[in-house]
Amino acid sequence: MSEVLEAPVQAKKEAQEFEPKIVAFLCKWCSSAGSDLAGVSRLQYPPNAVPIQVMCSGSVSPLYILSAFNKGADGVLVSGCHPGDCHYLKGNFFARRRIYLVQKLLKFIGLESDRFRMSWVSAAEGTKYAQVVADFVKDIKALGPQRKLKAKN
Amino acid sequence: MVAIEDIRTRARELLEGGKVRAVLGFRRSSAGLLAEPTFVTELNDVASLVWDATCVHNLALYLVNEKKRQKAERNPDTRPLAVIAKGCDSRAINVLLQENHIARDEVVVLGVSCEGGGVIDVRKLADVLRGKEATAAAYEGLGSVKVTTASGEATLAASDVLADRCLECATAYPSVSDVLFGEKVDERGFSSRFAATKAVAAMTEEERSAFWDGHFERCIRCYACRAVCPMCYCDECVVDSTSFIVGPTTTAEEKANRIRWIQRSTTPADNAMYHMVRAMHLAGRCVDCAECERVCPVNIPLRLLNTSLESEALEMFEYTPGTDPAQPSLISSFRDGDPNDFVR
């Protein structure tokens, strides 16, 4: 009897306390520098996204993204330099095509498309970085935990 | 109509002249309707070569396997191999050429047009025949397939018994060949390109999610899909810790540093991971021969994963795998005008 009563309460409590786990792959030259600027400007955004700095968004293998989901990420962000601004000239163009395909594939198997995002954030766009993360956290909170690709430890 | 005698004549010429070390083709099987792949090295065996709608295998796989076998040989015969290739086989050969896995002078491609038809899907055929066993099947042209059973011959609608990939195929003739048998037929009119994948894409997110969960749940990770795929020619598969190569030169550090991207367990999540990684690694490389789907023991519609990306590649990047071995592959190229709206 008590189990029946408690279950919805528990679920509601979980929904309220759900803090999404997000991995953010940031390219060193633009997006990581942009997030540094957000820091220097003391912009506040939710702490859910843990950054991993990579040299270039072009180095982000689909395996990184899938692995993050597999390890329990509720959302994955890949952020690079705007088209034409890549420190490595064109790494972000390769990333864009590759990540487009990953996104379409994840969508195809029914993973909520809001869980995987790509953004262009330049070194000057601290505000944008803070906004991208804030929006992402908000959208994922609405979705709840990701289970589709999460391994059972 | 493709006359099998023409193919046999050419095969005989190639073998007689010693120009090729073998002719890779199909022969009748003792184990059911489908023809089986064969390496013909003796002139006497040339007569066993067949060509009809039961030749479903992608022979490019046998080129790949033969390559592996040959690598291990001490004094390999370096003469080229002749291979009978229908449209999808030839596209696979083109991808292998593009990736330098085989060289153009290593193969003599005996291209065969499906002449507007294709190969049969044994599951569909079994359904249509309601338990009767077919002993022969041939595409007759004009959208019909002649099937022979113990109780006689029947003409069936091609759209009922041909494989989905054939019904959706836009170019059912070789994209590379040294000699072409049969006519190139562009008019098809069975089904639209990517029809099956588009039907899944048209579902709601929840429906799609449930659809795939239901399928991935059944996966037993037998890796038959990988074993049959001509593009899965890596010695070591990144998604599978059981295929790690350990050779005499493998150091303990290397063994310790292997990345276990995916668990071996057959949970739906890990199964989905496996199939996601496989689909990504086949993006721009899969030629939709649908062998993965055919061999899947638990009937997961695997080709849909690959064709979903193939359709994106075509529509967004104007890229068709296996058409041009000289072009850079889908993911090692880009255009300034690639989709950008999805990026925040």
Next chain:
Amino acid sequence: MTRRAGVFVCHCGTNIAATVDVKNVVSELAKDDGVVFSKDYVYMCSDPGQQSVIDAIKENQLDSVVISCCSPNLHEKTFREASSVGGLNPFQCEIANIREQCAWVHKDRAKATEKAIKITRSAVRRSLRDESLTPLGVPVTRKVMVIGGGIAGIQCSLDLANAGFDVVLVEKQATIGGHMLQLSETFPTLDCSQCILSPKMVEVSKHPKITLMVQSEVTSISGFVGNFKVKVHSKAQYVDPEKCKICDDCAAVCPVVATNQYDVGLTGRRAIHIPFAQAIPASYTLDEEACLGLNPVVCGKCKKACEAGAIDYDRKPTTTDIDVGAIVVATGFDLYGKDKLGEYGHGRYPDVLDGLQFERLCSASGPTGGHVLRPSDQKEPKNVVFIQCSGSRDPENHCAYCSKICCMYTAKHATLYKHHVPDGNAYVFYIDIRSGGKGYEEFVQRSMERDGVMYLRGRASKVYQSKGKLKVLGVDTLSGRNVEIDADMVVLAQAMVPSKGTAEIAKTLKIGRDKDGFLAEAHPKLRPVESVTGGIFLTGAAQSPKDIPETVCQASAAAAKVIQLLSKPELEHNPAVARVRESHCTGCEMCVDACPYEAITLVNGKAHVNEVLCEGCGTCSGTCVRAAIDVKNVTQLQVFEMISACMGG
């Protein structure tokens, strides 16, 4: 072998400690596998902070160090050097950024601390697999190529040559000098442009360290910083500059009249001509396109007329291979296209001029001998309207940016006009007057107060011709009235755009451009004369609109950067480059296609990385479907471990 990592967490005063529980980070990390030492300190970057890293490395035999502090952009170098002093390979020291990417952007102490632990743990996992790397030594070619022979290229070449470096100055036109040579006077001092430029041009021609290549363009480049191989294509030099006596006998007999670019189309010249009297090289030149024909020779009069025997019709274009250690791009600007300014009638009405044409009208060496006469009837214009921001500061229709120098040169033009035609009226339409610079504001004030130039705040909307007059419609926003002026001449202060050659050279050299097409600098504030490609430097108006003093300043800055680069016998190249796992490589060439630096080639059927060309971006490893290529110290295994750490695993 088990690795031994040390973790150092910085309070940064209260910058980090106010939000992140630093002690908690230290105690949590101390529990991690491989961490044998951990501590916190109020300022890790201070001398005692650095010393504690050095001591800890020695005392605890650390082979990995993680400093959890501010952005690696600030102190990665500091701590890598300290690690090196302590005897650790600097590439085994990693920075965890818990200030900019954590403490400064969050308020919730518990959550920020949790995130700081993840960030630090992620860096620890990475560092535990960092290998010891040694920078690659690359010998350098102590020779520099300067592309573009305007004031920027001239100044840069002279600075470099005077510092003892060999310089190859490549110029597309038949003479060096660029746009500065077309100017009459320069603001704010009104000294004669040619008088200050020609001595520098002569110095270039006489300098033993400078090789001047005119009518030449860079067609391809290979190699890398310190060792570039450049191909330069030169047009056929039909007139030998060594023999040419500049006697004008050839031009006198030439039957062809072509447009004189030097006078911006206001005059004509012969097919064989000298661009202007002070041209360097001091020689006539034959305009191949204008000439009646050289193969076969159609006319041949100039050769017959030349007593010095300087003309040879059989000369062929040449391609020269030049090895240089560094390249400076100084390809300059063009004026924003006339065709795009239809509203001002530019190109339709002969008396609507661009800024450079007006310079020629004011110049003593110009088509009118220094008298301001309008092109249509050679009469002195009594009412002249100057329109600022023609094409600038107009994001909807034209260029969004401010071209920076037009306020000043318009003030100069109006002043010069008033000097030439004291009874004339000069009107200036402006949006704002931007006169930052030494003596600039005073100059503008003088033009208004002493020379009586009339400034109207507002845009001119349209210029059209009616009854032989140019009607200028505009608005004076200060009085709030529409204005209509009957003008005899209109001068547009067009936007500065990167020269046509700039786009081409950027493509050839593979250096980036910004959204407006100007060459992109490596950092907008801290590295303004470097491109993102090592060894290629930028200067002048090709990088952004700028005036002469600024250009000269930047040219010298670029020279200083080149001297700094080439003063060492060997260059250090970052050793964190791609490495192929040959056992896994199938030779499919996807990485070869994807590498932005053409650093990968197939050798014996396997990918091979030229470590000096590789910049370590990892696009290859993101592309490879066989996990057969990795960037050292950012391997896929390391990223895999970092993802685990971020996920709390």
